[in-house]
Amino acid sequence: DADVTQTPRNRITKTGKRIMLECSQTKGHDRMYWYRQDPGLGLRLIYYSFDVKDINKGEISDGYSVSRQAQAKFSLSLESAIPNQTALYFCATSGEPGTGGDEQFFGPGTRLTVL
């Protein structure tokens, strides 16, 4: 089974709808992240959480909110989806840094289309 799972894998929705993307991990990691990928722009950080009580905005948090329901679960919400939120969304996790720079493990991605 995959260590980091995302649901749904694909979603088409309409402008103004509320959408929740879910992420679960079995790696036992404290740190979780949400990124979006747009063609030609690479991955940009939306929100990150270093533990259940610690949630931080990333580079492009406007229009998004998150919830860390448990160590293993980190959800991303679009309260009122708009077309420019059409993108590929990735969840990632990382462990407590030992000497630093531990790699992030990514989920399979959720392709979201907002019409």
Added chain:
Amino acid sequence: AQKVTQAQTEISVVEKEDVTLDCVYETRDTTYYLFWYKQPPSGELVFLIRRNSFDEQNEISGRYSWNFQKSTSSFNFTITASQVVDSAVYFCALSEPNTGFQKLVFGTGTRLLVSP
């Protein structure tokens, strides 16, 4: 501010050719980490390598090799004898101590197309 530049948007090669993907980074810190990730057509992100700023030794893993040069702030990735399965988008990324090394800044990626 930290920044990662992958100037090559797309590279096309024929199978068995060698290819180098460039990565140039900007940081004010002396301690940092650099990464390469691969994104095949299926879409997932696959970790390839992590290198800390104090280790400038080149690394080789099979057909893959990495050349880290602090003097030019570059961390280039070479695939020797490329194969069709190497076709993917490759991302270079940077993490720094002011984020606890836990936030990655990605380049925009280089799409590699390997034709038979």
